Every structure is written in C-alpha cells, then in structure tokens.
Amino acid sequence: xxxxxxxxxxxxxxxxxxxxxxxxxxxxxxxxxxxxxxxxxxxxxxxxxxxxxxxxxxxxxxxxxxxxxxxxxxxxxxxxxxxxxxxxxxxxxxxxxxxxxxxxxxxxxxxxxxxxxxxxxxxxxxxxxxxxxxxxxxxxxxxxxxxxxxxxxxxxxxxxxxxxxxxxxxxxxxxxxxxxxxxxxxxxxxxxxxxxxxxxxxxxxxxxxxxxx
Ligand code: ATP
Ligand code: MG
Numbered sequence: 001x002x003x004x005x006x007x008x009x010x011x012x013x014x015x016x017x018x019x020x021x022x023x024x025x026x027x028x029x030x031x032x033x034x035x036x037x038x039x040x041x042x043x044x045x046x047x048x049x050x051x052x053x054x055x056x057x058x059x060x061x062x063x064x065x066x067x068x069x070x071x072x073x074x075x076x077x078x079x080x081x082x083x084x085x086x087x088x089x090x091x092x093x094x095x096x097x098x099x100x101x102x103x104x105x106x107x108x109x110x111x112x113x114x115x116x117x118x119x120x121x122x123x124x125x126x127x128x129x130x131x132x133x134x135x136x137x138x139x140x141x142x143x144x145x146x147x148x149x150x151x152x153x154x155x156x157x158x159x160x161x162x163x164x165x166x167x168x169x170x171x172x173x174x175x176x177x178x179x180x181x182x183x184x185x186x187x188x189x190x191x192x193x194x195x196x197x198x199x200x201x202x203x204x205x206x207x208x209x210x211x212x213x
Contacts, residue, residue: 001044001045001046002044002045002046002065002066002195002198002199002202003045003047003048003063003064003065003066004019004024004045004046004047004048004064004065004066004067004068005047005048005050005054005055005058005059005063005064005066005067005068006047006048006049006055006067006068007049007050007054007055007068007069008031008049009052010091011068011069011070011090011091011183012030012049014091014183015068015088015090015183017209018088018090018205018206018209019040020209021205021206021208021209022042022201022205022206022209023041023042024040024041024042024045025040025041026038026039026040026041026047027039027040030049035049036048036049036050037049044198045202048064050064050067052069052070052073053073053076055067055069055186056073056077056079056082056186057077059081059082059186059187059188060077060080060081060082060188061081062188062190064188065187065188065191065195065199066185066186066187066188066191066199066202067186068088068090068183068184068185069183069184069186070091070181070183070184071179071182071183071184072121072124072160072181074184074186075123075124076120076121076123076124078123079186081188081189082186082187082188082189083186083187083188083189084184084185084186084187085185085187085203086184086206086207086210087182087184087210088182088183088184088185088206088210089183089210089211089212090182090183090211091181091182091183092162092180092181092182093160093161093181094160094162094177094178094179094180095124095158095159095160095161095177095178095179095181096158096159096160096161096174096175096176096177096178097117097128097156097157097158097174097175097176097178098146098156098157098159098167098172098173098174099149099155099156099157099172099173099175100149100150100171100173101173103155103156105155105156106175108155109132109134112135113135114135114136114137115129115134115135115136115137115155115156116136116139116153116154116156117129117137117138117139117154117155117156117158118138118139118140118141118145118149118153118154118156118157119139119140119141119145119157119158119159120141120142120143120145120159121159122138122140124158124179125138125158126138128158128176128178139153139154145157145158145159146159146166146167146170146172147170149172150170150171150172156175157172158178160181161174185206187199187203
C-alpha cells in the first residue's frame with residue numbers, strides 16, 4: 001500500500017488533476033467527509049489528510065510514503081529525511097514582507113531601526129533580514145498575520161501573498177518579495193529505496209501531468 005499525505009483546501013484541490021493522471025481518483029469530498037484516511041480508485045494507493053504543516057513530518061517518519069507540501073512549509077520543516085524530486089508548480093503564491101499603509105518601511109530600514117516582524121515563517125524571515133543586514137525581532141504567530149501590524153503587535157509581517165486582496169482589505173502594503181512559492185512532491189527516503197518501482201511510476205506520472213514552467 002502506498003500512502004500519500006495531502007492537506008485539505010488548495011493543495012488537495014490542485015493535486016486532484018495530478019492524481020487523476022496517475023489513475024488515482026478519490027470518491028470522497030474531504031470538506032464534507034470526516035474521514036482522515038481516504039480510499040482511492042487504485043487499490044494500492046490511499047490518501048491521508050493532515051495539516052499542511054504536518055505533511056513533511058508524516059513523510060519524514062514514514063506515516064506516509066509521499067506527500068504534497070508548500071515550499072513555505074518545507075523550508076520551516078528543514079527537509080530532513082525527505083527526497084524532493086519534483087516541483088509540482090501548483091498552489092503558487094509568493095512569500096513577502098508587508099507593512100501598514102502608513103508605515104515608512106524604507107526609512108526604518110535606512111535608519112537601521114529594529115523592526116518587529118510577526119510571522120509563521122520564522123526561519124525564512126530570520127534568513128531574509130539577516131541577508132539584508134536589517135535588525136529584527138521576530139514574533140512567532142500561527143495564523144492571521146495581517147492583524148499584527150493593525151494592533152501594534154508588529155511593524156511588519158512575513159506572509160504568503162497571491163492576489164494581494166487580503167493585504168489590501170487590511171490596509172497593508174507589500175514592500176518586499178522574498179521568494180516564489182509552489183507545492184513540492186516529497187518522498188520518504190527509505191520508501192523510495194524499498195518500493196522503488198511503484199513510487200517511481202507515480203513520480204513520473206505527476207511530472208508529466210503538472211503545469212509546465
Ligand atoms: P493550516 O491550515 O494547517 O494552518 P495553512 O493555512 O498554511 O495551514 P492552507 O491555507 O491550506 O494551509 O495552505 C496550504 C499551502 O497552500 C500553503 O502552505 C502554501 O504553500 C499554499 N498557498 C498558496 N497560495 C496561498 C495563499 N494565498 N495563502 C496561503 N497559502 C497559500
Ligand atoms: Mg489554513
């Protein structure tokens with residue numbers, strides 16, 4: 001049995017066509033079903049539903065043989081024990097720095113002020129500001145980062161942006177793009193060695209079906 005870890009929402013929805021290309025169809029709708037383990041049209045493949053940020057951990061420790069995780073999540077996890085054969089080019093967005101409309105970010109950076117940055121992506125944020133030589137205090141949050149600059153918790157946030165409409169709705173402005181983000185296929189290193197052929201074939205099918213660069 002091959003176990004594939006997915007998270008509900010964007011990743012699940014955008015992975016469906018790739019699964020279909022590998023002959024994998026899922027009868028259940030994860031939004032309405034309470035099941036966490038979903039059977040598929042292929043008797044040798046099942047899907048487990050986990051939190052987006054837990055996908056690398058499941059695959060690392062063999063709770064799943066492979067999974068789909070955003071680059072944002074992978075960078076925070078560190079990627080230990082994971083083989084990352086494929087950029088699936090789905091669930092695309094970017095990781096950016098944003099501030100309140102009325103915050104003069106350029107001036108704060110130029111003056112060498114300490115900037116308070118709230119984010120879920122502590123490791124990416126720390127590296128980004130260290131590279132720029134900007135002094136920051138990082139405040140770890142688990143969600144709703146947009147709220148931090150509005151309440152005075154932080155001067156800036158590091159968050160994922162796609163259309164920018166969430167930022168705009170909260171009177172925030174994107175001031176730096178840190179990196180482009182997309183979802184990656186991750187594979188347990190031992191599983192790839194032991195069950196080489198079936199997993200290889202899955203990877204090849206996903207590679208053929210995913211959007212081209
Ligand atoms: P959880 O719900 O477990 O806290 P999450 O909120 O990060 O995790 P989703 O919102 O489903 O989970 O996002 C899953 C992935 O989708 C992200 O890790 C990211 O790679 C990708 N993604 C693409 N566009 C966006 C966006 N605009 N906002 C957030 N995530 C995005
Ligand atoms: Mg979410």
